[in-house]
Amino acid sequence: MVQLVPVQYHIRKYPEGIIPTIREVAAHFDKQSIDASGQYSLHTEYSYTARDLDSQLIGNLSAIRGAQRRGIPTLWASDEWAVEFARFIEVLVGDGSAPRIIEIHPPFRFSIPTIKGFLERFQIFDDIISQRYPTTEILIENRFGTQCARGTFLISRISDLLELCALLDSSNLNLKVALDVPQLISAMGGALTLNQARIEEIFNSLKLYRHYIIGIHIWGKRRTAGGNRAAHIGNLDTYFEGVNELKLALLSALHNLFEDGIKRYFVPEVNSTNSDLASIIQDMEAAGFQFSGTF
Numbered sequence: 001m002v003q004l005v006p007v008q009y010h011i012r013k014y015p016e017g018i019i020p021t022i023r024e025v026a027a028h029f030d031k032q033s034i035d036a037s038g039q040y041s042l043h044t045e046y047s048y049t050a051r052d053l054d055s056q057l058i059g060n061l062s063a064i065r066g067a068q069r070r071g072i073p074t075l076w077a078s079d080e081w082a083v084e085f086a087r088f089i090e091v092l093v094g095d096g097s098a099p100r101i102i103e104i105h106p107p108f109r110f111s112i113p114t115i116k117g118f119l120e121r122f123q124i125f126d127d128i129i130s131q132r133y134p135t136t137e138i139l140i141e142n143r144f145g146t147q148c149a150r151g152t153f154l155i156s157r158i159s160d161l162l163e164l165c166a167l168l169d170s171s172n173l174n175l176k177v178a179l180d181v182p183q184l185i186s187a188m189g190g191a192l193t194l195n196q197a198r199i200e201e202i203f204n205s206l207k208l209y210r211h212y213i214i215g216i217h218i219w220g221k222r223r224t225a226g227g228n229r230a231a232h233i234g235n236l237d238t239y240f241e242g243v244n245e246l247k248l249a250l251l252s253a254l255h256n257l258f259e260d261g262i263k264r265y266f267v268p269e270v271n272s273t274n275s276d277l278a279s280i281i282q283d284m285e286a287a288g289f290q291f292s293g294t295f
Contacts, residue, residue, distance in 0.1 A: 002258045002289045004266035015278045021293045036096020045073050046105045049147050072148040076107035082121050086128035098133040104140050106155035139178040139215050144187040156187040165209035178215035196249040203253035215265035232271040235279035251287035
């Protein structure tokens with residue numbers, strides 16, 4: 001049995017009987033305020049598109065405002081940036097409840113070329129946040145895809161995740177992984193290029209370090225009228241374009257990976273319809289996943 005704790009994502013509604021008790025809250029650099037009440041997960045800046053970078057919250061954070069390429073934030077650009085990132089979160093949360101989760105994202109390789117170097121900089125942020133919010137969990141999401149020219153993320157492919165987890169084994173950092181499944185598949189070539197054996201190989205390789213993975217993201221893709229595949233739209237059927245064997249291979253590989261008794265956060269990043277979310281949930285329940293409200 002694989003148990004997942006559902007996280008409320010935007011306005012999407014889970015099927016009847018699944019009631020999320022934690023919600024995702026956007027915390028990118030253009031945010032000026034949030035509802036910091038109850039149980040929530042802060043989804044921080046992810047460097048996909050340009051920001052205005054002119055809010056009052058970052059007015060005095062010169063390292064954050066200056067670290068950008070054509071408006072697209074460059075994460076973890078300096079030690080000062082790491083300090084200011086912690087300060088940004090403290091000001092954004094204000095007197096509200098401490099976040100249950102802070103979800104962070106990796107730098108571009110042109111900013112920090114090694115995972116070891118990134119973790120050294122993350123340590124600065126971790127020291128501040130762990131003192132301010134001692135019960136908050138920090139998760140890093142693997143990333144693929146950005147509008148930043150020549151922007152390749154440091155933690156994107158399966159080899160990056162394995163290296164990250166190996167380094168975490170010898171550290172005392174408060175850092176775990178939010179595994180974005182579609183982004184990992186994209187980094188490894190894309191859903192329409194992988195076969196069943198390759199899907200199994202990718203996710204089996206994570207078994208050694210699966211205790212670091214305490215969150216997963218699932219979403220679909222669907223072709224637009226122009227023929228492009230749009231992310232965060234659709235379900236797993238449209239993601240694999242009707243190739244049922246690949247959908248079942250993915251669900252089986254994920255169930256096999258996470259069948260270890262550890263509950264994990266589940267974020268369905270579906271921007272299309274409630275029926276698409278319901279379809280994904282139905283597929284996952286058929287594969288043996290169970291959804292429960294709390295840890």
